Amino acid sequence: MEERRKHQRTEVNQPGYVSSGGSVMSCMVRNVSPEGAAIDVENPAFVPQHFRLVMANDGSVYSCRIAWIQKNRIGLTFVDVT
Numbered sequence: 001m002e003e004r005r006k007h008q009r010t011e012v013n014q015p016g017y018v019s020s021g022g023s024v025m026s027c028m029v030r031n032v033s034p035e036g037a038a039i040d041v042e043n044p045a046f047v048p049q050h051f052r053l054v055m056a057n058d059g060s061v062y063s064c065r066i067a068w069i070q071k072n073r074i075g076l077t078f079v080d081v082t
Helices: none
Strands: 010-020 023-032 035-041 050-055 061-070 071-079
Touching: 023 050, 035 061
Parallel strands: none
Antiparallel strands: 010 023, 010 050, 023 035, 035 071, 050 061, 061 071
């Protein structure tokens, strides 16, 4: 598989939350880079295309969109909010 990322991802394995439209779902953030992340969720069917990823440890928030889904892992691209 060809590597297409511009930035190397850092393994973090931290709890986080998928937040959208007033609903919140827990997730596990597996890795992160300046441009995106990978998360594991119980059921990817309940994750909207665009949402906020909230890191449980430090409360940082990222606006995201789904780049890919493989089983329970979702690849995210961070979206600039202007």
